Amino acid sequence: MAPDHVALLELFQRAQARFTDRVDAVEPGQWDVECLPGWTVADLVAHLVAEQRWAPALLAGESVAEAGTRVPTGTEALLDGDPLETWEAAADAALTAWADPDAMSSTVDLSAGPTAGTDYLAEMTVDLTVHAWDLARATGGDTVLDDELVQAGLVYAEHRLGPDGVPGLVDPAVPVPAGADAQTRLLARFGRRS
Numbered sequence: 001m002a003p004d005h006v007a008l009l010e011l012f013q014r015a016q017a018r019f020t021d022r023v024d025a026v027e028p029g030q031w032d033v034e035c036l037p038g039w040t041v042a043d044l045v046a047h048l049v050a051e052q053r054w055a056p057a058l059l060a061g062e063s064v065a066e067a068g069t070r071v072p073t074g075t076e077a078l079l080d081g082d083p084l085e086t087w088e089a090a091a092d093a094a095l096t097a098w099a100d101p102d103a104m105s106s107t108v109d110l111s112a113g114p115t116a117g118t119d120y121l122a123e124m125t126v127d128l129t130v131h132a133w134d135l136a137r138a139t140g141g142d143t144v145l146d147d148e149l150v151q152a153g154l155v156y157a158e159h160r161l162g163p164d165g166v167p168g169l170v171d172p173a174v175p176v177p178a179g180a181d182a183q184t185r186l187l188a189r190f191g192r193r194s
Contacts, residue, residue, distance in 0.1 A: 005104045008121050011152050012098060015128035016091045018146055019048065022135040023087050025142075031083070035138040044135055045087060046078035051124060052090035053078075056097035059117070063109045094124075112166075119160070126153040130190045133183075143194070150182045157189040165191060 023045055031042040039047070050071050057067035072078055080086045097103060104117040115123075129149040136143045165172045171191025176184055187194045 005118070008104065008118060008125070009098055011149060012121055012125045012128075013095060014146060015125045015132070015149055016052075016095065018149065019128045019132045019135070020084075020088060020091065022132050022139070022141055023084050026083070026135070026139050030139045033138050035134055040075075041135065041138050042075050042079060042083065044131060044138075045083050046075040048128065048131060049078045049087055049090045051127065052087075052094035055094040055120075055124065058108045058110070058120070059097045059100065059103045059106060061106070061109075064111050122152070122156050123160070125149070126156045129153050130187065130192070133187060133192070133194070145183050145186075147182070150186050153186045154182060154189070157186065161189055 026041060026045075031040065033041050035041045035044045050073075053071045054067050057070050058064070062070075078086070098121060104121060106117040107114050108117055108120045109115075110120065126149075129145060130153065133143055133145055135141065161170060161173075163173045174188045174191055174193055176188045180188070184194050
């Protein structure tokens with residue numbers, strides 16, 4: 001059963017908070033550490049800042065092209081001096097946009113095509129969850145993910161991801177041993193070996 005709108009918003013807020021904890025734990029010398037192939041810790045945080053900044057415009061009915069003109073590109077422009085402060089401002093703006101009662105019943109213009117608001121919110125939530133693990137792994141932080149977020153991520157992956165992932169966005173799933181825990185299975189669905 002899909003979570004109701006209030007539950008979806010609470011999961012999103014929780015995913016933001018868990019990611020904030022990981023950003024806050026980044027040491028000054030860790031911003032240039034490789035986090036994912038071709039991405040530093042700073043690049044990953046900038047990616048999620050951009051994602052949060054896109055949400056208000058997309059939820060207001062703007063197209064991807066229109067919303068893209070409002071969000072700067074490049075890690076330095078996105079992080080704008082203080083990465084934690086920039087992340088928190090972007091996260092707050094996205095949460096405020098999602099709190100609008102009409103947000104989840106809207107249809108959002110994403111690069112993949114028209115998407116139901118609830119699906120867009122679920123996608124943002126699982127992206128935050130998986131990237132919280134990426135960030136923690138790269139910086140030596142807490143890699144244990146929130147159980148409810150993991151379970152919601154698995155539901156999303158089962159319904160929205162095939163074994164080949166999404167070319168250019170989500171890596172193909174990697175095999176896991178029989179009896180693997182939920183977090184390992186979630187990360188594997190997004191191409192990560194934990």
